[in-house]
Amino acid sequence: MRIDIITVEPDLIKSPFENSMMKRAIDKGLAEVHFHNLREYGFGNYRQIDDYQFGGGAGMVLMIEPIAKCIEKLQSERIYDEIIYMTPDAKTLNQATANTLSLKENIIILTGHYKGVDQRVRDKYVTKEISIGDYVLTGGELAAAVLCDAVIRLIPGVLGDETSALTDSFQDNLLSPPVYTRPSEYEGMKVPEVLLSGNFPKIEEWRSEQAYKRTKEIRPDLLD
Ligand code: ADE
Known part of the structure; x- marks a missing residue:
């Protein structure tokens, strides 16, 4: 381009x-x-x-x-x-x-x-x-x-898999779900259990729910 x-x-x-x-x-x-x-x-x-x-x-x-x-x-x-x-x-x-x-x-x-x-x-x-x-x-x-x-960043080949644009906020008219990295606990604040479970279908389900919840709270206009 x-x-x-x-x-x-x-x-x-x-x-x-x-x-x-x-x-x-x-x-x-x-x-x-x-x-x-x-x-x-x-x-x-x-x-x-x-x-x-x-x-x-x-x-x-x-x-x-x-x-x-x-x-x-x-x-x-x-x-x-x-x-x-x-x-x-x-x-x-x-x-x-x-x-x-x-x-x-x-x-x-x-x-x-x-x-x-x-x-x-x-x-x-x-x-x-x-x-x-x-x-x-x-x-x-x-x-x-x-x-x-x-x-x-959307031109094919610009982003690697690890930064794929497909899961960005707005790509499905939804905001992104929360993300976490190490440590799994910081000053008593724990990463949601499901993300540590290794159960990928469950993780996907949790992410979808969170994305929907966040969108409904912050940008309900996107759901119209
Ligand atoms: N030029 C000045 N303000 C602008 C805006 N909000 N968007 C695009 N171009 C601009």
Whole structure:
């Protein structure tokens, strides 16, 4: 899978890709991530990329031309399955979306800044808009890193069996059950007996019950 990220803050977004799971996926050749500094497509000596909004109001808006130039350059090189815009005014990312995106070959992720991008960018180029939650970040860079992490770990071969994504929270619309490791007792707090029993059908049953109980308590909306 190839991901092209268009950003005004490339340094802000690079480090998650230089560490841990995403770095491993890139090193294994399972994911390819390219960063494009929007400023390189800006106007004039100052490489202008934003301007005041029509109608007045606080905050600058990213202009359509630099973004169009960058996207069209990329589109002249390959076909993209999705052009995603990270923005708080969109549907919230969930596991189903991450699963779907993990099967794509080429995607562009556009990150907003300031007041966001000119609406015509969204109308003309963007095929999918994603928010990572009901709060406003300074820019879409961290949101794009979150999206990439959620997607890249699902690409077959990225995670080993020991960290399989299949038992993650949300994979069945349920939260994960509690987990324990050694010691089996800490300051009088004991690990549930069933987990030490070696009876795997019973363990599975206990985990399912716990997952359901936790979901009902914390996220009943997932059960609707
Ligand atoms: N940009 C700013 N806030 C965001 C959010 N919550 N999700 C996605 N992109 C954003």
